[in-house]
Amino acid sequence: MSERPQAPRGTFDVLPDQAALRLAVERCARGALEAAGYQRIETPVFEDTDVFRRTVGESTDIVQKEMYTFEDAGGRSLTLRPEVTAPIVRAYIEHGMHKLPQPVKLWYLGPCFRYERAQAGRYRQFWQLGAEALGSDDPAVDAESILLLATILDELGVRGTRLRIASLGAPASRARYRELLQGHLRAHEDRLAAEVRARIDLNPLRAFDSDHPGTREVMASAPLLLDHLDAADAEHFAQVRELLDAAELPYEIDPTLVRGLDYYTRTVFELTSDALGAQSGVGGGGRYDGLAEQLGGAHVPGMGWAAGIERILLAAEERPVPAPICDLYVAVTGNVPGAGGPAAVAAFALAAEARRAGVPTQIELAGRSLKGQLKQAARLGARYVAIVADEGIELKDMQSAQQESVDSAGAVVAHVLRGRHA
Ligand code: HAM
Numbered sequence: 275m276s277e278r279p280q281a282p283r284g285t286f287d288v289l290p291d292q293a294a295l296r297l298a299v300e301r302c303a304r305g306a307l308e309a310a311g312y313q314r315i316e317t318p319v320f321e322d323t324d325v326f327r328r329t330v331g332e333s334t335d336i337v338q339k340e341m342y343t344f345e346d347a348g349g350r351s352l353t354l355r356p357e358v359t360a361p362i363v364r365a366y367i368e369h370g371m372h373k374l375p376q377p378v379k380l381w382y383l384g385p386c387f388r389y390e391r392a393q394a395g396r397y398r399q400f401w402q403l404g405a406e407a408l409g410s411d412d413p414a415v416d417a418e419s420i421l422l423l424a425t426i427l428d429e430l431g432v433r434g435t436r437l438r439i440a441s442l443g444a445p446a447s448r449a450r451y452r453e454l455l456q457g458h459l460r461a462h463e464d465r466l467a468a469e470v471r472a473r474i475d476l477n478p479l480r481a482f483d484s485d486h487p488g489t490r491e492v493m494a495s496a497p498l499l500l501d502h503l504d505a506a507d508a509e510h511f512a513q514v515r516e517l518l519d520a521a522e523l524p525y526e527i528d529p530t531l532v533r534g535l536d537y538y539t540r541t542v543f544e545l546t547s548d549a550l551g552a553q554s555g556v557g558g559g560g561r562y563d564g565l566a567e568q569l570g571g572a573h574v575p576g577m578g579w580a581a582g583i584e585r586i587l588l589a590a591e592e593r594p595v596p597a598p599i600c601d602l603y604v605a606v607t608g609n610v611p612g613a614g615g616p617a618a619v620a621a622f623a624l625a626a627e628a629r630r631a632g633v634p635t636q637i638e639l640a641g642r643s644l645k646g647q648l649k650q651a652a653r654l655g656a657r658y659v660a661i662v663a664d665e666g667i668e669l670k671d672m673q674s675a676q677q678e679s680v681d682s683a684g685a686v687v688a689h690v691l692r693g694r695h696a
């Protein structure tokens with residue numbers, strides 16, 4: 275026997291119970307985001323590879339090892355999006371959104387792709403919920419954005435959350451700090467992990483992320499970027515903190531907070547949950563005031579975040595999945611599988627009429643006996659069962675178990691509608 279195909283490693287099927295939970299997350303997030311003026315946007319699942327190379331950064335894990343990049347039949351290099359911020363800024367520039375009142379606030383929900391080592395909470399296809407505000411560098415944009423994610427996670431019952439924030443400052447002060455840090459790393463090179471050593475030139479900041487004991491010791495005495503911000507950036511960060519305090523949102527300042535993407539400037543933040551294992555990041559983001567220029571656009575400051583739907587669900591309290599509603603089950607007597615006949619046709623017409631009237635209706639589709647159909651109706655939690663026979667229609671109230679003759683399909687629908695509103 276040949277092998278049966280399975281979903282590719284690191285991917286998963288969203289089965290109906292999970293789909294219902296995901297829909298609940300989407301509804302909650304959409305409610306909070308749209309109430310705050312964010313509008314939905316959708317960009318393609320793949321982009322020109324350059325969109326990510328120029329923004330996420332050549333030295334990042336994402337660009338170096340995790341992108342699903344392929345050449346199409348026309349010889350273009352395309353990449354399945356590993357994230358959505360760069361595509362949104364691409365769309366902002368492409369559609370001249372600078373002409374709209376600023377900031378332009380956009381939210382999204384869709385699949386992203388990273389070739390990562392698959393484990394619980396880490397997948398190769400995962401869904402990101404995200405929000406981006408483009409066109410203003412006001413610290414209130416940062417605070418509002420962070421507060422929105424914290425509120426959404428709270429409403430969804432995500433347990434044990436911790437918010438960490440920091441500021442990376444502007445590129446110029448970061449460049450000066452980088453040299454300082456590189457000096458420190460070189461002075462202690464022999465105690466560093468090989469991969470940290472290899473990245474001293476390319477990405478020294480990632481050294482803060484290392485679990486290697488020697489590296490951790492060296493980093494304990496490393497200079498901190500937060501102590502080397504220029505005055506304007508330090509003031510911006512102070513204002514963001516003041517606004518978060520005013521909103522009574524607890525946070526920790528983490529001077530070693532490292533994000534896996536290169537486009538950040540100024541504010542960065544991450545929300546983690548104790549309820550998750552190693553992959554504790556539920557959501558994160560920050561400000562990216564240089565991203566539009568990296569894509570050849572004008573200067574457009576931006577701020578936003580993304581959160582993984584799967585991680586939200588892993589970290590949230592379990593909630594019962596609501597059963598689909600069935601107000602009317604249409605049964606047929608004398609039913610012979612696939613045989614049709616006038617009663618089966620009348621039953622089908624009745625179901626169509628009930629659905630047109632907005633009644634959640636199901637119809638017998640498996641040729642069960644009448645007893646079997648009534649059992650199936652009970653399993654579905656049907657409020658009424660219409661039993662259609664050649665001689666006429668009987669309507670059974672499943673709550674009172676009363677049954678009466680009804681003279682037309684219209685009368686069945688009217689009765690069910692009255693029952694629903696009673
Ligand atoms: P990120 O931290 O790379 O940021 O990803 C955001 C979230 O996506 C993570 O916190 C996590 O919940 C989820 N995630 C990432 N990788 C995986 C994976 N392999 N499996 C499951 N979930 C995953 C960004 O992508 C930025 N674009 C966020 C942002 C928006 N910054 C500014 N605006």
